[in-house]
Amino acid sequence: MNLKQQQYINGKWVDALSGNTREIINPFNQEVIAAVPEGDEADTKAAIAAARKAFDNGEWSETPATERGAIVRKIAELIERDKEELARLESLDTGKTVEESRGDMDDIAGVFRYYAELADKNGGELIDSPIPNSISRVVHEPVGVCGQITPWNYPLLQASWKLAPALATGNTLIMKPSEITPLTTIKVFELMEEAGVPAGVANLVLGAGSTVGAELSSNVDVDLISFTGGIVTGKKIMQAASANVKKLALELGGKNPNIIFADADFETAVDQALNGVFFHAGQICSAGTRLIVEESIHDEFVSALVERVKKFKLGSGFDEDTQMGPLISAEHRAKVEEYVETGIKEGATLAVGGSRPEDPELQNGFFYLPTIFTDCTTDMSIVQDEAFGPVITVEKFREEEEAVKLANDSVYGLAGGVWTNDIPKAERCVKKMRMGTVWINDFNLYFPHAPWGGFKQSGIGRELGKLGIEEYTETKHIFQNLKPEPVNWF
Structure with missing residues (x-):
């Protein structure tokens, strides 16, 4: 495997300044699959300095948008070329099935292609001016130096949501992937170098959130922080970012309701309810972990779920028969076990598993x-x-209004679903559900040109779609008087 297992700072592959390393573990069997640098504040400051210099000298931000778009498109082509290697790395790193990882690579290439096409489509607009003989225009400029922090569950997919729009709009960046799943992010930086991204524009620092992430969040030379992860860490980042009032784009997870009405297609709703939760062992921010089922079909629906769940094939992500792989780490499994123990103590009924x-x-x-x-x-x-x-978790409801009330009873508001063949009813529910994405008769579908993000404590801002590119730009109004004259006020 020809993988540069190093950090990438100012166009060079480097070890951590401290010399420290971290072992990367395969969650399927606990084998060590790599050793990578363990960067800290010093490495982060070096990467920030490189990104700051690269932005301030204008080499990338002043590159014609069509040329930036061509490089972003080249990255997509290289991802497609190396799809199998990337999928293998992703499955080794995360434990998910290689079939799912292959699908991720297709989606990732699609994200880079989408933003490559948008790169030269954001040229601004002329607006009406109240003054004769003048021009009033609005332009969109890159934010500057962007700190990007990605999670361990979908390492390269989440990275693509941040890298592609940042590069397309002329920003420079420092990315910190999760310290436990960095391998595909390292590989894509190798591909970005091959595609022609200039030195200093895209920098990669490996290490813990408590050091690398904290420095990115508080450093005054960083203009924006884009973070995907847990709500507790997100609140810490918000506090640290106040040091220089950084722009923030935060996706902080969800506790997503999936409402099942009695008039839904029963078998499809059962199948999709399972798909909505158990891909990647439920380690998905948009997982439909709260089933809210109409009382008249509740018992039958639960029985159908249980029978299907009992037949799940657990195993290696490289086994074609495997439907669900392991959790990411021993520590995370312990948290899930604690969660289940809490449910039993609270009086919930354990129907299967546990x-x-x-x-x-x-x-x-x-x-x-x-x-x-x-x-x-x-x-x-x-x-x-x-x-x-x-x-x-499964809850019951009797009336439509009760279902919506239950769905909204959460500090989160990332995503939700409604299953019914009564489309007017579905539309009434969707209108009242306080979430960034709501699916009707589907769940967990996303694509590059649709925005993604949450209401309430699920986050700030949006990724993907045209709104995703706006996160990486500042809006400037430019007024030009073509025939200036004295005002004679004083």
Whole structure:
């Protein structure tokens, strides 16, 4: 494997200044798959200085937008060329199935292609001026130096959502991937170098959030922080970013409701309810972990879910029969186990799962059985808190208004779903649901040209779509008087 397992700062592949390294573990069997530099504040400051210099000298920001777009498009082509290697790395790093990782690579290439096409489509506009013989125009300029912090669950996908629009709009950047899943991000920086991204424009620092992330958030030479991750860390970043009133783009997770009406297509709703949660062992910010099921079909629906769940095939992501891989780490599995124990103490009924698998072949991995709780109510912490694992809570409702009220009873507002064949009813629900994305008769579908982000404590701003590119620009109004004359006020 020809992978540069180093940091990338100012156009050079480098080790950490401290010389420290971190071992990267395969969550399927705990084997060490790589050793990477463990950067800290000193590495981060060096990367920020490189990005600041590269932005201030204008080499990238003043490059014609069509040329920037061509380089971003080249990155997409290189991702497609190296799709199999990237998918393999992603599955080694995260434990997800290689089939899912291949699909991710297609989506990632699509994100770079989308923003490559938008690169020269944001030239500004002329607006009416109240003054004769004048020109009033609005232009969009790059924000500057961008700090980008990505999570461990979809390492390269989340990176693409940040890298592509930042590069297309002429910014410079420092990316910090999760310290436990950096391998595909390292590889894509190698591809960006091959595509012709100039030195200093895109920098990669590997290390912990407590050091690298904290420095990015507080350093006054960083103009924007884009972060995807947990709500607790997001609040710390907001506080640190106040040092120089940075722009913020935060996606902080969700506890996403999936409303199932009795008139929905039953089998499809069951299948999609499972798909909405158990991909990547439930480690998805948009997972539909709160099922809100109409009372008349509740028992039948739960029975159907349980029967399907009992047949899940857990195993290696490289086994074609595997449907669900392991959790990311021993620490994360312990958190999921604590969450399940809390649900039992709160009085929820454990319908299936709730333990580690007994299969001897799975004992070296961080596996946890798919789990369903019934008899859940919104006053339970398992209904309110994000488990980020293969756990579903099921609530009942009788009336449409009750379903919407339950769905909105959360500090989060990332995504939700409605299953019904009554489209006017679906539209009434969607209008009242306080979430950034709501699916009707689908779940967890996203694509590059649709914006992604949340209401309430699920975050600030949007990624993807045209709004995603706006996060990386500042809007400037320019007024030009073509025939200046004295005012004679004084």
